[in-house]
Amino acid sequence: MNTKSVPxxxxxxxxxxxxxxxxxxxxxxVRMVSRHExxxxxxxxxxxxxxxxxxxxxxxxxxxxxxxxxxxxSYADARPWLYGVALNQVRRLWRNRPxxxxxxxxxxxxxxxxxxPTVEIRLDAREALRGALAALRPxxxxxxxxxxxxDLAVVDAARVLGITAAKARRLLYEARASLRxxxxxxxxxDELNNVxxxx
Numbered sequence: 001m002n003t004k005s006v007p008x009x010x011x012x013x014x015x016x017x018x019x020x021x022x023x024x025x026x027x028x029x030v031r032m033v034s035r036h037e038x039x040x041x042x043x044x045x046x047x048x049x050x051x052x053x054x055x056x057x058x059x060x061x062x063x064x065x066x067x068x069x070x071x072x073x074s075y076a077d078a079r080p081w082l083y084g085v086a087l088n089q090v091r092r093l094w095r096n097r098p099x100x101x102x103x104x105x106x107x108x109x110x111x112x113x114x115x116x117p118t119v120e121i122r123l124d125a126r127e128a129l130r131g132a133l134a135a136l137r138p139x140x141x142x143x144x145x146x147x148x149x150x151d152l153a154v155v156d157a158a159r160v161l162g163i164t165a166a167k168a169r170r171l172l173y174e175a176r177a178s179l180r181x182x183x184x185x186x187x188x189x190d191e192l193n194n195v196x197x198x199x
Contacts, residue, residue: 014078018071018102029068033061036082043083043150047090049084060086080156083146128184135182136175143168144175 012020012028015036020028040060044053071081081088133141134185146157147168158168179185 013076014170015071015073015076018068018078019073021068029065032078033099038080039079039150040082040086043086044090047086047145047172048093052093056089059089064087068153075159080152080159083150083152083156084160084162087142125188128182128188132179132182136178137171139163140171140175140178143171144179147172 012031017028017032021032028156037057041053041057044056045062048056049055060082064082067085089121133144136144137167142161143154143157146152146160150157152160154168154172155165157172158165161168163171170189
């Protein structure tokens with residue numbers, strides 16, 4: 001469907017915009033990118049850090065543009081597809097990095113408590129979380145990152161990773177169970193509870 005045939009006042013879906021782009025409306029792709037640029041950028045920053053994310057974001061849009069004809073337009077929302085493109089770019093980058101840089105910096109995620117009285121705990125939390133995430137199976141870590149960090153539904157995370165929704169649910173369950181059983185996370189939670197009680 002060409003975006004020019006979308007009635008005025010209605011918002012074209014991502015699938016409509018991609019179809020319009022394929023029909024020759026290059027601005028349609030730009031509009032689709034602008035919808036998702038912030039979310040994909042935040043995802044890349046969490047995965048590889050701010051500096052590398054800036055470079056990768058351009059690669060994501062180039063790859064998305066190049067492969068736009070392969071997009072399954074039965075899905076109105078292209079965000080899961082774009083996360084898949086971004087994940088592939090991240091994996092390509094990771095393959096070229098030394099092994100010690102393979103784990104994303106999840107410690108930059110916002111923390112809900114006041115950091116001033118717990119600066120040391122926050123540093124410990126970052127290391128504990130990195131270690132616990134590193135211990136997860138890569139596919140379980142990917143599902144957890146997409147569902148928890150990127151707020152995707154499990155079915156959308158499955159679509160990003162090219163697996164069934166049932167497998168994604170199982171991997172998410174395994175990841176959460178592993179994190180609950182990780183001694184570093186348990187020790188951190190005990191320490192956090194002690195700090196909260198001492199106030």
